[in-house]
Amino acid sequence: MIDDAAKKTLPNFSGARILVVGGAGFVGSNLVRRLLNDHPEQIVVVDNLLSSDRRSIPDNQNVKFIEASITESEVLRSLPRDLDFAFHLACYHGNQSSIADPIADHDNNTITSLKLFERLKDFKSLTKVVYAAAGCAVAKKTRDEPAATSEDANVELFHDSPYSISKIVGEMYGNYYFRRYKMPFVKARFQNVYGPREILGAGRWRGTPHTVWRNVTPTFIFKALHGEALPLINGGLDGRDFIFVDDLVEGLMRVAAYGSAGEAYNLGSGRETRIRDLASAVNNLTGNENPPDIVAPRDWDNSGRRFGDPTKSRETIGFVAVTPLHTGLKETVAWTRANLDLIKSAIARHAERLPEVRKYV
Numbered sequence: 001m002i003d004d005a006a007k008k009t010l011p012n013f014s015g016a017r018i019l020v021v022g023g024a025g026f027v028g029s030n031l032v033r034r035l036l037n038d039h040p041e042q043i044v045v046v047d048n049l050l051s052s053d054r055r056s057i058p059d060n061q062n063v064k065f066i067e068a069s070i071t072e073s074e075v076l077r078s079l080p081r082d083l084d085f086a087f088h089l090a091c092y093h094g095n096q097s098s099i100a101d102p103i104a105d106h107d108n109n110t111i112t113s114l115k116l117f118e119r120l121k122d123f124k125s126l127t128k129v130v131y132a133a134a135g136c137a138v139a140k141k142t143r144d145e146p147a148a149t150s151e152d153a154n155v156e157l158f159h160d161s162p163y164s165i166s167k168i169v170g171e172m173y174g175n176y177y178f179r180r181y182k183m184p185f186v187k188a189r190f191q192n193v194y195g196p197r198e199i200l201g202a203g204r205w206r207g208t209p210h211t212v213w214r215n216v217t218p219t220f221i222f223k224a225l226h227g228e229a230l231p232l233i234n235g236g237l238d239g240r241d242f243i244f245v246d247d248l249v250e251g252l253m254r255v256a257a258y259g260s261a262g263e264a265y266n267l268g269s270g271r272e273t274r275i276r277d278l279a280s281a282v283n284n285l286t287g288n289e290n291p292p293d294i295v296a297p298r299d300w301d302n303s304g305r306r307f308g309d310p311t312k313s314r315e316t317i318g319f320v321a322v323t324p325l326h327t328g329l330k331e332t333v334a335w336t337r338a339n340l341d342l343i344k345s346a347i348a349r350h351a352e353r354l355p356e357v358r359k360y361v
Helices: 026-036 073-078 095-100 102-120 162-181 216-225 245-258 275-286 311-317 325-338 340-348 355-360
Strands: 017-021 042-047 063-067 085-088 128-134 185-190 192-194 231-233 242-244 264-267 293-295
Touching (some): 095 162, 128 245, 192 325, 216 325, 245 311, 340 355
């Protein structure tokens, strides 16, 4: 447990040497920008831009960008041995792409974690290795009234996607390196993150239209701004726990500063939002009067309704998701309006494989 003063105080990373694997991605780039406010000595960003955009990386003298996979031996050998913190946020985004190409998911999720942890296990300067875990991988598969998923929830042996499997395997590898080598490994279990700097279409083609339509919130906002019907899978009855990216970034920093090695911490709002209600809020904020389009359930997705229990994170590391959904959506809509050209340039790369996006470019 941390004392009350620490719970009220944001951690400070002044003078720290930090590794952010996946630092050009949506969450990673937001984390890097926030860390720079503390004037760290250096942030090393490693990202192969498979599902991200180099334009998201801040132009700052204290940021060293390595465009490569963390699995490359030369990259691993080049990592500074005096790192204070490591954030492992890289992944093969996301469920649909992993189903389309399980081998690519393995190469960009499972192997990245194993090779990174094997390299870091002897870095004596490390205060914490923070792993971006997935709340969906431990949540109960149900379409009935859900119960909040806690950190000690049982992990099922049947999963909906290779992505879900690889995220759990990453936790297991980290747990092994914690117990065997005392690597200060800690798990930050994400719920559904949304907010500015999530660029639809970022990166290279990953086998499915979800290369562009990557997450529900940016997809809804982009389509709503173009006056289109929002696709409601299963009539929008499914529910998720949405957390604004600024809150999540603070949670990652708190996990790094105050989390106990070997432990898992939920980073979520602790509230379920039905997808139909999300669509309604987005349409209201964008002025989209086109009614939603009802779409059949996805044949692979058995996780209809879920949300996380952030009690442990609140009581032990002082984490609270403070941004109301409407406030976060309003800010995300504003960012999307201001960056439509950036988003469309990313989408344009996939127009040959996905003709439906040509109307935007």
